Structure formats: structure tokens, C-alpha cells
Amino acid sequence: MSVRIVLAASAATHVWARPTADVFAMSPGRLGAVVAALAGLAGVALAGRALARPTASARHFAVASLLAGPFGIALGGVVAATADGGIGTGNGLGGAFVSMLVGSLATLLGALALARTRHTT
Template identity: 60%
Template sequence: MSADHLLAASVYTFSLGRLGATTGALIGLAGVIIAWRTLARPTSRPRAVPAMVAGLIGLGLGGLVAATTEGGLGTGNGLGGAYVALLVGLIATVLGGWALARSRRTR
């Protein structure tokens, strides 16, 4: 049995699953950063909406990759990154919603 059969994808191979999961995680991370900065300044309501949108996009991409990936964790198909994108997207959505609610209360 050769080493080629042990891994589904090389460490250096960037599949569509990995690309989608990475994109979702980065967009979700941008949403977390925007929401965090919005919470620091509660009067900036317009920034809370993009944070929530970025979080929802991260959730959507992570969910899409997780639902369509064949194989398990460690196979190189992006399933681990999809879980990260789901988590980061959820955090961004919650923080963005919290910032939006907080900005409405301070008005």
C-alpha cells in the first residue's frame, strides 16, 4: 500500500472545499472584527448590519462545504475548515446582532 492511498489530498492541494471553507472563515472573521469594533462604539449602527451579513455568509459557505464534502476530517476536502467557518460565522452573527440591539437602545 503506497502513501498515495493514505491521504485523499496533499497538504499543498487547494481543493474547492478548502477554498470555500477558507473563504467562509475569512469573511466570518471580518464580520467578527467589524462587530467587535461596533460594540466598542455603540452609536455606530450602520456597521452592525455588515457584521451580521458577513456572519451569515460565513455560516452559509461553511454549511455548504460541510454538506457537500465527501470523506471525514483530515481527508483534505475542507470539512475541518467548514466547521471553523460555521463557528466564526455564528460568532459574527451573534456579535453583530448584539451590536445592532445595543445601538437601538442607545438612541
């Protein structure tokens, strides 16, 4: 074996031997990302309800969506800012990105629902 092959093999094992988190371990970062994603998902559901059935209570659903969406964005941002490692290390970084995306969608749909309820009442 040549020296180049041995060095390349040792460098490749060093890159792939990165420690990852246990699948079932619930770290504080993962917990924060899950809470943020659930808040954003609740906001999307509330906004969808307000858009699907424009009744008198649709305005309340739209406002609740406008509260849940930015909460998901903010909590996801805090988790992303405080994560020590990258995606796959158990710090909740992937979930933080998902929660910020879902929170943004909840905010957008909530604003659309609120604008629609203003025109119908």
C-alpha cells in the same frame, strides 16, 4: 509469529494507510472553507468595532456583521454538506466547521451590537 499478530498488524496498517491531501494543495472545498471563515472573521471584526466604539456608524458595522456572519455559516454548511471524506482528506470539512462557528459568533455579536445601537440613538 502467530496468525492473530499478523492479522492485527495488517488491519492496523490498513486503517493508518488512508490517503490524505497534500498540505499545500488548494482544493475547491478548502477554498470555500477559507472564504467562509474569512467572511465570518470579518463579521466578528465588524461587530467588535461596533461594540467597542458606539458611534453613529456603529449601526452600519453591526448590519454588515449580520450579513457576513450568516454568509459564513451558509457557505460553511455547503462545504460541509458536499465534502466527500472526513477531516484531513483535503475537502475542507474542518475549515467548514470552523467557519460555521465563527459565522455564528459574528451573527451573535452583530445582533448584540445592533441592539446596543438601538438603545443609544
